[in-house]
Amino acid sequence: MNELPKGIHSITRLPSAPLGELWDSIVMDEDMKAKLLSQAALNFTLRSKVPRSVIPLHGVIMLTGLPGTGKTSLAKGLAHRVAKSFGSNTFRLLEVEPHSLASAAHGKTQRAVTDLFGQAISEAAQAGPTIVLLDEVETLAADRGKLSLEANPVDVHRATDAVLVQLDALAEKHPNLLFVATSNFPKAVDDAFLSRCDLILEVPLPGKEACLLILRDCLGGLAKVFPEMRKLVDGKGLEDCATACVGLDGRAIRKMVANALASDQATAMNPGSVTMSAIVAAAKAAHKARVKEGRA
Numbered sequence: 189m190n191e192l193p194k195g196i197h198s199i200t201r202l203p204s205a206p207l208g209e210l211w212d213s214i215v216m217d218e219d220m221k222a223k224l225l226s227q228a229a230l231n232f233t234l235r236s237k238v239p240r241s242v243i244p245l246h247g248v249i250m251l252t253g254l255p256g257t258g259k260t261s262l263a264k265g266l267a268h269r270v271a272k273s274f275g276s277n278t279f280r281l282l283e284v285e286p287h288s289l290a291s292a293a294h295g296k297t298q299r300a301v302t303d304l305f306g307q308a309i310s311e312a313a314q315a316g317p318t319i320v321l322l323d324e325v326e327t328l329a330a331d332r333g334k335l336s337l338e339a340n341p342v343d344v345h346r347a348t349d350a351v352l353v354q355l356d357a358l359a360e361k362h363p364n365l366l367f368v369a370t371s372n373f374p375k376a377v378d379d380a381f382l383s384r385c386d387l388i389l390e391v392p393l394p395g396k397e398a399c400l401l402i403l404r405d406c407l408g409g410l411a412k413v414f415p416e417m418r419k420l421v422d423g424k425g426l427e428d429c430a431t432a433c434v435g436l437d438g439r440a441i442r443k444m445v446a447n448a449l450a451s452d453q454a455t456a457m458n459p460g461s462v463t464m465s466a467i468v469a470a471a472k473a474a475h476k477a478r479v480k481e482g483r484a
């Protein structure tokens with residue numbers, strides 16, 4: 189771990205079965221998943237052959253959406269699926285840590301960004317097809333138009349400038365490089381970054397059917413350990429529970445199930461005894477908490 193260049197959180201050889209499971213665990217319109225995968229595949233089939241003057245692809249895909257909608261999971265899972273569709277074991281996933289770069293000592297962010305993109309990422313791309321996860325990219329490519337110079341150090345502006353310069357240079361030099369960026373706050377991302385994205389996909393909140401599938405997956409997983417819970421997965425109450433979940437994100441749905449398991453001491457000591465009404469109550473409580481926090 190200590191060997192990793194600054195700003196890189198991890199390097200994963202692809203394909204990777206756990207990342208495949210992440211991709212599968214996200215319940216989403218299949219057309220949307222297919223679109224994401226096609227765009228990523230095109231990056232590796234087209235960019236090395238067609239000049240950028242003909243098709244100006246930058247090799248950047250952006251996933252936006254509310255927190256907890258599965259963006260990070262999809263981005264990592266996508267890396268696995270691309271490698272798998274090429275039947276290749278030469279692909280690598282690099283996970284960047286934007287926060288560690290942005291919090292680098294004052295005045296050093298621009299340098300850290302330039303080193304990361306210009307050296308570490310460039311070297312990885314030279315070694316083989318590389319997918320780079322830029323999670324929560326608003327920290328790295330903050331909208332310069334919205335930053336007041338007083339409130340934000342000039343360093344943040346320079347970091348965004350550096351990211352853009354480096355993206356252009358990498359797009360020119362490395363056709364076998366794909367960035368997958370995520371953001372909970374696309375309005376906070378610089379327009380020049382957004383205009384470089386080849387695809388911007390908004391990941392929606394799950395609808396009723398998706399809520400049902402998430403609940404089934406979550407309770408089904410628990411039933412493997414607590415077989416008494418099987419009756420909840422197969423019971424009629426699940427539909428109503430899914431209705432009670434509409435408006436919550438996928439993470440909130442899984443978390444509210446955990447809340448239901450902790451709704452009283454007896455259930456916490458014997459999680460298999462949880463009832464559907466306790467789960468529905470937890471879903472309603474999750475909605476209320478949202479309204480209170482102004483997130484509904």
Ligand SMILES: Nc1ncnc2c1ncn2[C@@H]1O[C@H](COP(=O)(O)OP(=O)(O)O)[C@@H](O)[C@H]1O
Nearest residue numbers: 213214215255256257258259260261402438439
């Ligand atoms: N559409 C979904 N289907 C199933 N699980 C989901 C979905 N959206 C989120 N989750 C669950 O929520 C958790 C958080 O997802 P994550 O990818 O970190 O979301 P984000 O990056 O959008 O905040 C994951 O463990 C995932 O299982």
Ligand SMILES: [Mg+2]
Nearest residue numbers: 259260323370
């Ligand atoms: Mg995320």
